[in-house]
Amino acid sequence: MEEVDLDKIWAAYPSDRRRDRTGCRRHFAEALGDASVEELAAAATAYAAESDGYTRSKVCLLDNWLRLGKWRHVDALRQQKATSSESAEKILRQVAGWVKTRHGMCRHVTSGQVTAALQRGLITRDEATAAGVLK
Template sequence: MSYVVEAHCHERRFGSAVRKQIIMFLANKASDDGSGIWCSKGFVQRHTELSETSVKRTISEFLREGILVQTGQQRPCKNGFTVVYRIDMDVVAQLELIGAPARPPAQTGSSEDGVRPDPGTGSPEDGVRGPQGTPNNPKTTPKPPTRAQEPGEEDLGKIWDAYPEDRRRDRPTSLRLARDALSEATAAELLTAVKAYALHSAGHTRSKVSFSDNWFRLGKWRPFVEAARAEAHRPQEIAERQLSDAAKAIRERKDWMYRHLPEARVFQAVQRGLITREEAKAAGFLR
């Protein structure tokens, strides 16, 4: 058990509640340098009460992102062997910190008569101060979002324009459903998802694609948003290296390397010009 590693991971963002729960469980089993984690996936699944699929997927993501490292040592067990993992503290240190909420400024007032005019601050005569403000203080009550904070027609228009032209249908319904989707994703994320889908489905027959209204209604944008978030979550240095490695593996047709690449990473490599669309298609992606 290492409180050092736990505290290190506790202060970082890992992208989702499931990812945070699993990394905190593994950190609890690590030594102070992050090594010596003797936990099978089944053991993690039983103690976190998550699904086996979630545990396997998340640990695979951590390995790809460099957050977890397989040390190569093995411990025999009834199902074969247990892999020993190490949490890479340097990689974790590059993740985004969880910022503390800003503290409201201290309230002050006149003390000439021994009573402060602000509500709840108490009298200095008895040496006891009250709370800094009341629950309905207009300075602390959150204000409802304004129209300026809501996605505008310009954002929705860009999303509509990015959708493949031959599959656009029922613009009013599509835009209404797109606006509903913005309760789960930002306009930028949804625009990226549409562009990724357009690239992914280019060349597909009509029976293999979706019209815009159905695409938004059925939530087919969600996998693209989730993949983009996972890619964006990786530290920049690791992201650049993995993009470069992915492009090299595809160009050199190293099947054992590229056959398990996330399609979102391949799409990003195409967007960055590291490989061509034809090279990605030849490797079995973006068909």
């Protein structure tokens, strides 16, 4: 299973920066104590995107990236995801408030927001229909 998981990171990392698969396997196993395979793959993808176009002397080869813990910016990805979720929830609560009060901002509410608010139980179908955001 671990080899399959390493393949996900290997594939996410730019091909010209991969080397020492045996070393990568060892460092990958150590990294799994602090992050999931999905988080490591996301960190590898993010690093590949942020370092795209850099010269070879300015980038980290995969074995070093794992060994030196350069993947730890996964913490920043976790924070960004949490902040994004909190922000989305705040917006949905605001949308629900507009729907319940039939506020003029209802005309700017998307069908996706209405669906999400309904699924979370923030509004009822009757409230959405009365506000004109659900037909």
